[in-house]
Amino acid sequence: MHGKFSLPLTQQMEGAPEQDGIDLRQLQDFFWRRWKTIVATAITVMVLVFFVLLTVAPRYTGTAQVLLEPRKEKIFGADNILPELNLETSNVDSQVSVIQSINLLRRVVEKEKLTGDVEFGQPPRAGLLNFILGSFRSDDADRKAVEKTADGTIPPDVLRSIGRLRNALEVQRINRTYVLSISVTSEDPVKAARLANAVADMFVVDQLDARYDAAKRASIWLAERMEGLREQVRQSEEAVAQFRREHNLVATSSEAKVTISEQQLSELNGKLIAARADLAEKRAKYEQVAQIGGQGGNLQAIPDVVRSSVISSLRSQQAEVARKEADLLARYSEQHPQVVNARAERRDIERSIAAEVQRILTNLKNDYDVARAREESLQASLAKISGETGLDNSVGVRLRELERLNVGNKTLFDNFLSRAKITQEQSTFEEREARVISPATRPSAPSFPKTGLIEALAGALGLLLGVGGAVALDMLNAxxxxxxxxxxxxxxxxxxxxxxxxxxxxxxxxxxxxxxxxxxxxxxxxxxxxxxxxxxxxxxxxxxxxxxxxxxxxxxxxxxxxxxxxxxxxxxxxxxxxxxxxxxxxxxxxxxxxxxxxxxxxxxxxxxxxxxxxxxxxxxxxxxxxxxxxxxxxxxxxxxxxxxxxxxxxxxxxxxxxxxxxxxxxxxxxxxxxxxxxxxxxxxxxxxxxxxxxxxxxxxxxxxxxxxxxxxxxxxxxxxxxxxxxxxxxxxxxxxxxxxx
Missing domain, CATH: 3.40.50.300 (P-loop containing nucleotide triphosphate hydrolases)
Known part of the structure; x- marks a missing residue:
């Protein structure tokens, strides 16, 4: 063979695959050649990780579940003064922040005496191992965050325990339900379950305390307001009596008879007072809606919308459709017909809710307009009848003005008296808006470290390192x-x-x-x-x-x-x-x-x-x-x-x-x-x-x-x-x- 050497037939046959793609046989030969290196590296990594896991203290997680539930019916009538728990998404998420708040965790720390606990209270022990492990923890960061939000009245040891408890605490909303999962991780399984139950119980107690405090503040405000209204009623009655005495308008038995016009005038006065009260109530509702709408607020939080049975039914349907959509997405792709139908159904329900909210707002506007027209009509009729009876002189007008003022004060006083009685009863009735539905039990297995998972990851990492080392050995082989x-x-x-x-x-x-x-x-x-x-x-x-x-x-x-x-x-x-x-x-x-x-x-x-x-x-x-x-x-x-x-x-x-x-x-x-x-x-x-x-x-x-x-x-x-x-x-x-x- 003189001249330039030509490639053998085997190489000519394999030339195209080498240039166009990966030769699987070469990969097979590579792994067959270096399998000992790869397996030895993987086993070494797994053994090292295993010995490291032996030095790590296992941690257990106790989990309790709390259900948030509003009152299904009003015990003391429709006009409730105390605030109710709103279970919109933002409000449910805010309850998570309440559970993680400093005040609630401080009560748990003090109740469970965690300041003297080795894990949650005592300062970390000195040493190289603790220093290395501490560098991977967020205790210091949580403690600093707690110190920034504290008002300076919390002792340092309590602050430290609050920070560690917050670091061990995890609160999650389960899917889109009204159930909150409260988990606490600890080195002691019994302690983990006990602290999870303590946080859940403290949250329920905190809800009751908040309701009691609201009722107490409402009672104090109503009592102060009652004193002022009582004084106004007394002064208005004395003014009417004084005016009658000054103008010799004290009625006798023979003078008790009044004409038809006077009787109509009296009835119109009563209707006018009621119309004005109704107008004031509906004006307040309408102005509230206008103010919330002008500020870009949530119109669905208006009491009339919240109390609407139609809205409640639609929201229940919306939650069910959302659950159905989530279940379908877990099994099918987003383009699946059932998923598309579920989303269309959810959008229809959302449009229905929006339409129902708009209808309620329109009704409030119409009620306000009707009440204003009724009040103006009664005012005009009263003015006409007053002119016909001959009592539209200054004395008669003044007398009726004083009498109307007196009647209005009495009506307002009676309403506040009724509200005060209802509020007093509500403050003594402990109706729970949150309750523990699943208390934490002692965990049977540690939540950390997950030995099987970590060893699997270590094995995968070891295989990658082994493959990399084998590639390096092949590359270094000159x-x-x-x-x-x-x-x-x-x-x-x-x-x-x-x-x-x-x-x-x-x-x-x-x-x-x-x-x-x-x-x-x-x-x-x-x-x-x-x-x-x-x-x-x-x-x-x-x-x-x-x-x-x-x-x-x-x-x-x-x-x-x-x-x-x-x-x-x-x-x-x-x-x-x-x-x-x-x-x-x-x-x-x-x-x-x-x-x-x-x-x-x-x-x-x-x-x-x-x-x-x-x-x-x-x-x-x-x-x-x-x-x-x-x-x-x-x-x-x-x-x-x-x-x-x-x-x-x-x-x-x-x-x-x-x-x-x-x-x-x-x-x-x-x-x-x-x-x-x-x-x-x-x-x-x-x-x-x-x-x-x-x-x-x-x-x-x-x-x-x-x-x-x-x-x-x-x-x-x-x-x-x-x-x-x-x-x-x-x-x-x-x-x-x-x-x-």
Missing amino acids: GFLTPREIEMKLGLPVLATVPILLEGDRKIDGKVVDPPRYLASKPLSRYAEAVRALRVGVQMADVDNPAKIVLVTSAIPNEGKSTLAVSLALSAEMAGQRVLLVDGDLRHPTMSKYFDLHSADGLVDFLTGKVSLEAALVERGGLTILPVGAKSQNPPDMLGSERMKFLIDSLRREFDYIVIDSPPLGPVIDAKVLTALIDKVVFVVRWRTTTRETVAQHLESFAQNRKIAGIAFNMVDETKTPRYGPYSHYSGYYYKKYYQN
Whole structure:
């Protein structure tokens, strides 16, 4: 094969997948190659996490549930003065803040005496472990937040306990219901359940206290207002009596009869008073609606809207549809017909609520207009009748004015008296608006740490670290791992993959022999077959002009170059050829030492003219060997001399196959000098050892003369090569199916 080397068929077949996508077989080989590293890393991480978990104190969570419920019916009549619990979403969320408030938690701390508790009260113990664990907690942040909101009257130890209790407390609204979940986490399961129940009970008590305080304030305000109204009634009655006395209008039994006009006037006065009272009430409602609407407030919080049975029914339907929508979304996508229908139904209900609210507001406006028109009509009728009775003089007008004022004061006083009685009764009736529906019980298992979950996460993290480490190991491996990699990186064919022979593999009759003797003793072994493949590969490198003189070299020392050169010569000799083995490494004559010819005459002696060629050649078991001989001070000049060229030409005529063992290219240039004298070069690359950059750098010296036959991939551990891809071991795996050593 002269000219540019073309890729093998296997690489041509795999070229497109490598460029277009990920080769799953390469991933499989990677995991098969590095599974021990990955699994060991994962197990190490899991073991470390396990030991860390052993040092972490388990924490338990106790959970209680509280139901918020308004009064379904009014016990003392429709006109209730005390505020009721509004269960709109914002108000329910505000109850969560109430449970987490300083005042409520302070009452829990004081009731449960948490200031003396080791976990919630005492200062943290000094020490490195506590310092490290404390850096991951939010106790200090919560304590500082509590101090900012406190008024300065709370003792420091109570503040510390409040902050830790708030850090251990979690309050959540369960879905869209009126149920609040109160959870407390503690190192003691009994304490966790006890504190959760204490917070829930304290919230219920706080609701009752708030209602009692509101009733108490209402009673005090009504009592003060009653005193003022009572004084106004007394003064108005005295004014009427005084006016009658001054104008001699004291009625007698005969004067008790009045005319029809006077009776009508009296009735109109009563109706006018009632109309004015009704107008004042409806004006107040209408102005309240106008004020809330002008300020952008929530019109649905107006009492008439809240008391509407239609609104309550629609809100119940809205909650049911919302629950249905949430359930459908958990099972289907947002475009599912049932989800779309549920959302449409919810929007219809919302529009119905808005329409009903608008209708109520319109009714309030209409009621106000009707009441105002009625009051104006009664006023006009009263003025007309007053003119007809002849009592529209200043005395009559003044008397009726005083009487109307007196009647109005009495009516107002009676209304306040009735409200005061209702408020007094309500303050003594403890109707609960929140109650505990599920008290906390002792938790059977810790909520932290979740050993199984944490270990699973540690295992996943360990696998990721293991994969990363395995990738790093592969990237740090600078040597060639597969023949395919050599061919792709260097553009040269791999002539043979020569397996490594360990001491256990080279035992013959209980003795460990060297690879060349092993080849001679085991001609059907995998090693012998690899050397034969190398020899045939060199011959096929140029079919028209088969190589007769082969130079064996490498990039750096210790790549098995000399051993492979001796084995190649033995293989050719076993094939019936007349073979010459030349030791061309004048500095380190390894081959000469192998045959125990380091003190014999050889190549240097012939080149210097000390001995003849026949005296320099040595026979060893069918092989003809030309050792180095004496030492040389200038090997490159000697190898490039005219006498060396003459020697090579003479040997070419005498022998069928000549193998020259040359020094590596890295340290010296001897192999480059010999290149001009030989036919082909076998470049030895050791598996996983020789760096890719070194091999590529030294192969450039053969780029011009094109004498390189190919690469001998030497000392390959075939027990591991299947891990590096389907073409990493070539015929070695299949060879063992036919021949055993």
